[in-house]
Amino acid sequence: MARRDAIFPEGRQALYEINKYSAAIRSGDLLFVSGQVGSDAEGQPVQGFRAQVEQAFTNLGSVLAAAGAGFDDIVDVTTFHTDPERQFFPDVQEVRLKHFGDAPYPNWTAVGVNWLAGFDFEIKVIARLPAAG
Template sequence: MTKRDAIFPAGRQALYDINRYSAAIRSGDLLFVSGQVGSREDGSPEPDFEKQVELAFANLRKVLAAAGASFGDVVDVTTFHTDPATQFGIVKEVRFREIGEAPYPNWTAVGVTWLSGFDFEIKVIARLPQATSA
Protein backbone atom coordinates (compact mmCIF):
# COMPACT_ATOMS: atom_id res chain seq x y z
CA MET A 1 0.00 0.00 0.00
CA THR A 2 1.26 3.46 -0.87
CA LYS A 3 1.86 5.73 2.10
CA ARG A 4 -0.65 8.57 2.37
CA ASP A 5 0.75 12.01 1.58
CA ALA A 6 -1.08 14.08 4.20
CA ILE A 7 -1.43 17.85 3.89
CA PHE A 8 -2.08 20.16 6.85
CA PRO A 9 -2.46 23.95 7.00
CA ALA A 10 -0.10 25.73 9.37
CA GLY A 11 -1.33 26.12 12.93
CA ARG A 12 -4.24 23.64 12.94
CA GLN A 13 -2.40 20.31 13.20
CA ALA A 14 -3.56 19.73 16.79
CA LEU A 15 -7.24 19.84 15.80
CA TYR A 16 -6.65 17.14 13.18
CA ASP A 17 -4.57 15.06 15.61
CA ILE A 18 -7.31 15.16 18.26
CA ASN A 19 -9.88 13.88 15.76
CA ARG A 20 -7.42 11.54 13.99
CA TYR A 21 -7.82 12.56 10.36
CA SER A 22 -5.89 14.51 7.74
CA ALA A 23 -6.91 17.87 6.32
CA ALA A 24 -6.17 16.54 2.84
CA ILE A 25 -4.49 13.66 1.07
CA ARG A 26 -2.45 14.15 -2.09
CA SER A 27 -2.68 11.25 -4.56
CA GLY A 28 -0.74 11.88 -7.74
CA ASP A 29 -1.98 15.20 -9.10
CA LEU A 30 -5.25 15.07 -7.13
CA LEU A 31 -5.94 16.55 -3.72
CA PHE A 32 -8.79 15.10 -1.66
CA VAL A 33 -9.75 17.63 1.02
CA SER A 34 -11.65 16.58 4.14
CA GLY A 35 -14.80 18.48 5.01
CA GLN A 36 -14.01 21.96 6.28
CA VAL A 37 -16.30 23.70 8.74
CA GLY A 38 -16.55 27.23 10.09
CA SER A 39 -14.53 26.58 13.20
CA ARG A 40 -12.76 29.22 15.19
CA GLU A 41 -9.10 28.79 16.16
CA ASP A 42 -10.03 26.61 19.14
CA GLY A 43 -12.13 24.32 16.92
CA SER A 44 -15.49 25.51 18.22
CA PRO A 45 -18.33 26.43 15.83
CA GLU A 46 -18.78 30.07 14.81
CA PRO A 47 -22.38 30.84 15.90
CA ASP A 48 -23.20 33.41 13.18
CA PHE A 49 -24.16 31.38 10.07
CA GLU A 50 -22.71 33.69 7.40
CA LYS A 51 -19.45 33.99 9.35
CA GLN A 52 -19.44 30.20 9.79
CA VAL A 53 -19.66 29.74 6.00
CA GLU A 54 -16.95 32.36 5.43
CA LEU A 55 -14.70 30.60 7.97
CA ALA A 56 -15.30 27.23 6.29
CA PHE A 57 -14.15 28.72 2.96
CA ALA A 58 -11.17 30.39 4.69
CA ASN A 59 -10.18 27.09 6.31
CA LEU A 60 -10.53 25.37 2.92
CA ARG A 61 -8.39 28.06 1.29
CA LYS A 62 -5.63 27.38 3.85
CA VAL A 63 -5.69 23.63 3.16
CA LEU A 64 -5.55 24.21 -0.60
CA ALA A 65 -2.66 26.68 -0.17
CA ALA A 66 -0.73 24.18 1.97
CA ALA A 67 -0.77 21.88 -1.08
CA GLY A 68 0.14 24.66 -3.53
CA ALA A 69 -3.40 24.95 -4.91
CA SER A 70 -6.23 27.49 -4.95
CA PHE A 71 -9.97 27.59 -5.58
CA GLY A 72 -9.16 27.76 -9.31
CA ASP A 73 -7.83 24.19 -9.07
CA VAL A 74 -11.01 22.77 -7.52
CA VAL A 75 -12.92 20.39 -9.80
CA ASP A 76 -15.48 18.83 -7.46
CA VAL A 77 -17.36 20.35 -4.50
CA THR A 78 -19.74 18.77 -2.01
CA THR A 79 -21.46 20.90 0.61
CA PHE A 80 -23.53 19.78 3.56
CA HIS A 81 -26.31 21.96 5.03
CA THR A 82 -28.44 21.49 8.16
CA ASP A 83 -31.26 23.69 6.78
CA PRO A 84 -30.74 24.11 3.03
CA ALA A 85 -34.00 25.96 2.36
CA THR A 86 -33.09 28.87 4.64
CA GLN A 87 -29.28 28.73 4.35
CA PHE A 88 -28.68 28.32 0.63
CA GLY A 89 -28.95 32.02 -0.26
CA ILE A 90 -26.12 32.92 2.11
CA VAL A 91 -24.05 29.95 0.96
CA LYS A 92 -24.46 31.02 -2.69
CA GLU A 93 -23.34 34.59 -1.91
CA VAL A 94 -20.18 33.42 -0.14
CA ARG A 95 -19.54 30.76 -2.78
CA PHE A 96 -19.73 33.31 -5.63
CA ARG A 97 -17.22 35.57 -3.84
CA GLU A 98 -14.79 32.71 -3.23
CA ILE A 99 -14.96 30.48 -6.29
CA GLY A 100 -14.45 33.13 -8.96
CA GLU A 101 -15.25 33.13 -12.65
CA ALA A 102 -16.50 30.37 -14.96
CA PRO A 103 -15.88 27.62 -15.68
CA TYR A 104 -17.13 26.61 -12.24
CA PRO A 105 -16.41 23.30 -10.53
CA ASN A 106 -19.22 20.80 -10.36
CA TRP A 107 -21.20 21.08 -7.13
CA THR A 108 -23.40 18.79 -5.04
CA ALA A 109 -25.34 20.17 -2.06
CA VAL A 110 -26.67 17.74 0.53
CA GLY A 111 -29.14 18.39 3.35
CA VAL A 112 -28.14 16.67 6.59
CA THR A 113 -29.41 16.56 10.16
CA TRP A 114 -26.10 16.59 12.04
CA LEU A 115 -22.68 18.22 11.55
CA SER A 116 -21.23 17.97 15.07
CA GLY A 117 -22.48 21.40 16.13
CA PHE A 118 -21.90 23.10 12.77
CA ASP A 119 -24.47 24.11 10.15
CA PHE A 120 -22.29 23.99 7.02
CA GLU A 121 -19.43 21.84 5.74
CA ILE A 122 -17.55 21.85 2.43
CA LYS A 123 -15.26 19.21 0.94
CA VAL A 124 -13.51 19.31 -2.41
CA ILE A 125 -11.30 17.51 -4.85
CA ALA A 126 -8.69 19.61 -6.64
CA ARG A 127 -6.26 18.91 -9.44
CA LEU A 128 -2.88 20.15 -8.30
CA PRO A 129 -1.05 22.56 -10.59
CA GLN A 130 1.88 21.04 -12.45
CA ALA A 131 5.27 22.37 -11.39
CA THR A 132 6.92 24.15 -14.27
CA SER A 133 10.63 23.93 -14.76
CA ALA A 134 12.69 26.81 -16.11
Protein backbone atom coordinates (compact mmCIF):
# COMPACT_ATOMS: atom_id res chain seq x y z
CA MET A 1 0.00 0.00 0.00
CA ALA A 2 1.30 3.46 -0.87
CA ARG A 3 2.05 5.85 1.96
CA ARG A 4 -0.53 8.58 2.48
CA ASP A 5 0.41 11.93 0.97
CA ALA A 6 -0.72 14.23 3.78
CA ILE A 7 -1.35 17.95 3.25
CA PHE A 8 -1.24 20.51 6.07
CA PRO A 9 -1.90 24.26 5.93
CA GLU A 10 0.96 26.37 7.20
CA GLY A 11 0.79 27.22 10.88
CA ARG A 12 -1.85 24.66 11.89
CA GLN A 13 0.14 21.40 11.85
CA ALA A 14 0.25 21.25 15.65
CA LEU A 15 -3.55 21.05 15.84
CA TYR A 16 -3.55 18.03 13.55
CA GLU A 17 -0.71 16.41 15.48
CA ILE A 18 -2.60 16.79 18.76
CA ASN A 19 -5.75 15.27 17.28
CA LYS A 20 -3.92 12.63 15.18
CA TYR A 21 -5.35 13.21 11.72
CA SER A 22 -4.38 14.92 8.47
CA ALA A 23 -5.93 18.08 7.08
CA ALA A 24 -6.11 16.41 3.68
CA ILE A 25 -4.85 13.38 1.80
CA ARG A 26 -3.80 13.54 -1.84
CA SER A 27 -4.57 10.39 -3.84
CA GLY A 28 -3.63 10.71 -7.48
CA ASP A 29 -5.34 13.85 -8.76
CA LEU A 30 -7.91 13.88 -5.95
CA LEU A 31 -7.71 15.71 -2.65
CA PHE A 32 -9.80 14.47 0.28
CA VAL A 33 -10.09 17.28 2.82
CA SER A 34 -11.00 16.51 6.43
CA GLY A 35 -13.87 18.42 7.98
CA GLN A 36 -12.98 22.05 8.60
CA VAL A 37 -14.61 23.97 11.42
CA GLY A 38 -14.65 27.61 12.48
CA SER A 39 -11.62 27.38 14.73
CA ASP A 40 -9.00 30.00 15.45
CA ALA A 41 -5.25 29.32 15.32
CA GLU A 42 -5.40 27.61 18.74
CA GLY A 43 -8.26 25.34 17.65
CA GLN A 44 -10.95 27.14 19.65
CA PRO A 45 -14.38 27.99 18.17
CA VAL A 46 -14.81 31.56 16.99
CA GLN A 47 -17.91 33.22 18.45
CA GLY A 48 -21.16 33.35 16.49
CA PHE A 49 -22.57 31.02 13.85
CA ARG A 50 -21.85 33.26 10.84
CA ALA A 51 -18.27 33.80 12.08
CA GLN A 52 -17.81 30.03 12.42
CA VAL A 53 -19.00 29.46 8.86
CA GLU A 54 -16.71 32.17 7.49
CA GLN A 55 -13.73 30.82 9.48
CA ALA A 56 -14.44 27.24 8.35
CA PHE A 57 -14.32 28.41 4.71
CA THR A 58 -11.10 30.34 5.44
CA ASN A 59 -9.58 27.23 7.01
CA LEU A 60 -10.75 25.15 4.04
CA GLY A 61 -9.14 27.65 1.65
CA SER A 62 -5.85 27.29 3.51
CA VAL A 63 -5.89 23.51 3.14
CA LEU A 64 -6.76 23.75 -0.55
CA ALA A 65 -3.97 26.30 -1.13
CA ALA A 66 -1.45 24.04 0.63
CA ALA A 67 -2.26 21.40 -2.00
CA GLY A 68 -2.09 23.87 -4.91
CA ALA A 69 -5.86 23.96 -5.35
CA GLY A 70 -8.71 26.40 -4.85
CA PHE A 71 -12.48 26.50 -4.44
CA ASP A 72 -13.01 26.08 -8.20
CA ASP A 73 -11.39 22.63 -7.94
CA ILE A 74 -13.97 21.29 -5.46
CA VAL A 75 -16.30 18.66 -6.91
CA ASP A 76 -18.09 17.38 -3.79
CA VAL A 77 -19.09 19.08 -0.52
CA THR A 78 -20.56 17.71 2.68
CA THR A 79 -21.58 20.07 5.47
CA PHE A 80 -22.64 19.22 8.98
CA HIS A 81 -25.06 21.44 10.93
CA THR A 82 -26.19 21.25 14.55
CA ASP A 83 -29.47 23.04 13.65
CA PRO A 84 -29.92 22.60 9.89
CA GLU A 85 -33.39 24.14 9.61
CA ARG A 86 -32.14 27.47 10.98
CA GLN A 87 -28.52 27.42 9.84
CA PHE A 88 -28.45 26.81 6.11
CA PHE A 89 -30.15 30.02 4.97
CA PRO A 90 -28.99 32.74 4.80
CA ASP A 91 -25.61 32.45 6.56
CA VAL A 92 -24.22 29.33 4.90
CA GLN A 93 -25.77 30.18 1.56
CA GLU A 94 -24.23 33.67 1.44
CA VAL A 95 -20.77 32.51 2.51
CA ARG A 96 -20.70 29.56 0.13
CA LEU A 97 -21.79 31.65 -2.87
CA LYS A 98 -19.00 34.12 -2.11
CA HIS A 99 -16.48 31.27 -2.43
CA PHE A 100 -18.04 29.18 -5.20
CA GLY A 101 -19.13 31.99 -7.50
CA ASP A 102 -21.17 31.08 -10.55
CA ALA A 103 -22.62 27.77 -11.72
CA PRO A 104 -21.87 25.00 -12.17
CA TYR A 105 -21.67 24.44 -8.43
CA PRO A 106 -20.12 21.39 -6.79
CA ASN A 107 -22.28 18.55 -5.46
CA TRP A 108 -23.54 19.40 -1.96
CA THR A 109 -24.92 17.29 0.87
CA ALA A 110 -26.01 18.93 4.14
CA VAL A 111 -26.33 16.69 7.19
CA GLY A 112 -27.95 17.49 10.52
CA VAL A 113 -25.96 16.30 13.54
CA ASN A 114 -26.27 16.71 17.29
CA TRP A 115 -22.56 17.09 18.13
CA LEU A 116 -19.55 18.81 16.54
CA ALA A 117 -17.16 19.07 19.51
CA GLY A 118 -18.24 22.60 20.46
CA PHE A 119 -18.78 23.83 16.89
CA ASP A 120 -22.03 24.39 14.97
CA PHE A 121 -20.78 23.91 11.40
CA GLU A 122 -18.28 21.69 9.60
CA ILE A 123 -17.39 21.36 5.92
CA LYS A 124 -15.48 18.58 4.18
CA VAL A 125 -14.75 18.36 0.47
CA ILE A 126 -13.24 16.36 -2.34
CA ALA A 127 -11.33 18.36 -4.94
CA ARG A 128 -9.69 17.45 -8.23
CA LEU A 129 -6.17 18.84 -8.21
CA PRO A 130 -5.11 21.01 -11.14
CA ALA A 131 -2.60 19.48 -13.53
CA ALA A 132 0.97 20.38 -12.62
CA GLY A 133 2.89 22.72 -14.85
